[in-house]
Amino acid sequence: MQLLCLCKRCPQARDLFTQPYGRFYHIPRLLAARGYAVHLLLLSYQNEPNAFHQEVNLHSHSVSALPWGLLPYMIKAKHLMIEVQPDWVIGFSDSWYGILAQRLAGRFGARCLIDAYDNYESYIPWLVPLHSQWRKALRQADVVTAAGPQLADWMSQSAGDRPVDVVPMAADPLFFPRDKIMCRNSLGLPVDARLMGYSGSLHPNRGIELLFQVFERLRKHLPDLELVLSGRLSKGINIPFGVHWLGYRPAEEVPLILNSLDLLFVMNKPSAFGNFSYPVKLYEAMACGVPVVASDVPGTAWILRDRPKSLARAEDAEDFVKKALAILERGERGDILPSGWEGSAATFARLCEIN
Template sequence: MIVYIAYPTSLNLQSANALQTFTTLRELRARRPDTLALIPRWGNEPSRFFEVGVVHLPRPAIGKLSRLYKSTLLYYLEHSAFAAMTATVVALHRHHVQAVYIRQPIIAAWWAGVFGPRLGLPVIYEAHDLESRNPSRAKEPWARGLLDLIDRTALCRSSAVVSLTDNFRRLLAQIEWRDPAEVAVIPDAYDEQVFLPQDRAACRRGLGLPADAPIVAYAGMTFAHRWLDGLLSAIRRLRAIYPTLIGIIIGGRPGERAALAAHALSEGLRVAETTAMPADLYLLPPRPQPEVVSCLGAANVLVIPDTVTDVTASPLKLFEYMALGLPIVLPAIPALYEILPSHLAYSFTRRDLNGLQAALTAALAERDPALATERQRLAAEHTYGRRAERIIALVEQVAQRTL
C-alpha cells in the first residue's frame, strides 16, 4: 500500500497544487488501487477528491484564527495537528504500507522526524522548495530557526526526496543536505485527457474572437509574483507594431483581476471580462479546464511572464502549453530549460520589459510546424500517467531498500 498525504488549498480544484494533487491521485489509483490518500476537509465542504477515492479527515482549521492574529505560524500548527491525525490512521495499516508519500513541508517534517521512525515506515518527501524561501512562510524574526528545522528535518531525515527539478537536486547536494542518489527528479505534468492540440479558427469562432488578430494568452490560478503587469506593458508596446493584437489572461482572484484592469487602463488598453465585448485585453475569471484550453487554443503565442520560484520552477502551465504545441515565451530560468530546451522557446532576461517584448515579437513570427510537433513530443513524456509511474517506481525502490 502507498500512503499519499497532501494538503490541497482548494477541494474544488481552484488552485494549481489542488489540480496537481487530484490528477496525480487519479493516475496513481488507476495503477495502484490500494493507494490510501489522506487530505483534510472542513465540515461538509464540497470536494472533487471524492472522485479519486480520497479519505477526508476533519480539517483542524487552526489557520482560520489568522483572521484575528495574522501569522503563518497558525497554519504550521494546523498542519502539525493534521500530521498527527494521519499518523493515527496510518498506524492501523502500518503492516501493509510500503511508504508514506508527502507533498507538504510541515507534515513531511513531522513524518520524517517522528511518525515515520516510530511506525517503522519509510517517508518520501516531494519538495517544491525550501520552506525558508516560501513567500508565505512565517515572517516572525524568531521563527527563522524553526524554518531551518522544518527544512532540515523534512529533507535530511526522509527516506528519499522527490524534486521537481534537477536544479533543486543539485542545490541539496551543494549545501550537503542530501546525496543526489537519494533525490529523484519527478517534474510536474499535464492532463493529457484535457490538453490536446486545438483548431485555432474553431476556438476563435466559439469565443467570438477576430479570425486574423494576433493573440497572446496566459492562464494561471493566481497572479501573485507572476509579473503580469510587465506582460500588460509589453502588450501595449506591441500594439504599436500589431494594432489589432489582443491579450487574454485567464484566472486569478477578483481583487487581482481588478488591479490588473486598473493597470491595463493606465496603459491605455480597453479591458473586458467577456469575449462577447470588443477589447484589447480580456481578463477572464477562472473557468473549467476545457474552456481554458479553448482560450489558449485561440492564441498565437502563450506566455509565462515569471515564476514564483527559481531553482524549483516547474509550473503546470509550461506542460499544458507544450501539449498545445504553440510558441511559448518564458523567462530564461535554467529549471524551465530542463523541460523545454531553449531552441523550442522564446526567452528573455527575467523582469526585462524590452526582452519580453522582443521575445513576444519573435514568437509571433514563428512559422515552422516542426517546432510545434517537437513541443508536443516532449510534453508526452510528462503526462500525469507517466508521473504516477515514476512515483510508484520510487516507492518500490525505497520499500525494497528498507526491507
C-alpha cells in the same frame, strides 16, 4: 504495497477533491492503477464537512482544519497509519506535509518519501523554525524528490548533500491540441485577431507589469494583436483598456483558453522562488501545441532546454518583444509535447520498489 499520501486539498488553487489535478492527484492515481493501495489524505482550509471518495485502489479523504485546527487531520492520519499500515508515507505540497510524513513514518515504522514542486523555504523566508524542521525531515526521509534538477540540487544542499531524485511536472490528460476557432467562439474571444495570453495569478511578483509593457510595444508592430488574461487578480493591478480579462475560470476551460492563443507568456523574476519554479503552464501550453515565450530563469530554462528561442532575458521587455515577434510573425503552432503523468508515476514506483 500500501501508500499514504499527505497533501493540502487545494494546492495551486485547485480543489483536488472536486477537480482532481496535477502531480498531487495523478501520481497517486497512476500508482493505484499499478495495483498499489493508495490513501490520499487532504487537509481543507475551509469550514466544510469531512468527506470520502473511493476509486479503484485510490481512497481520498478530506478533513477540514476549521474550526478545530490541525488536530482532526492529525487524528485521521494516525488512524490510517494504524488501520492501513502503509509501507510508505508520502508528503506532497508544502513543508508541513513533508515534516508530518517523516514523523509518522518514523513513529509507525514505515518508509518516507518527501516530494517538492517549489522551493518551499521561499514562501515564508522569516519562519526559520519551520525551515529547520523541513531540512531535518529531508535529511531523515528515505527518498526525496523534486520537480527539477535545480530544486533537487538546492534541497540536496539543504539536507546535507543527500541524493534527491527528479520527478518532473507534466500536463494533465485534458491538455491537447484543439480547434482554435472553436475555442475562441466558446469563450467569446475574437476569431480574426492575433491573441497573446497569460494564464495564472495576476500578481506583481510574477512580472505582470512587464507583460503589459511588452504588449504595448508589440502592438506598435502588430496592430491586430490583443491580450487575453485569466487567473486571480491581485489588488493594485490595473488591467489596460481593451484587454480580455476572463477572470478565474473552471479547470475544464483552461485548455480552451490555451488553445485560443497564438502565443503564451510565462513570466518569472530571478529570486529564491523564481529560480526554482517549474511552471506547469509551460507543460500545458506545449501539450496543446501553443508557442511560448518565458523568462530565462534556471527552472524555466531547464524545461525549455530544447527550445532556446522561447526564452527571453528575465525582466527585459525588449528581449521579450524580440522573441515574441519572431514567433508571431511566423504564425506557426508550437511543437507538441505529449501530456500525461505516466513517466513521473513510473519514477515514483521505481523509487518505492528499490528503496
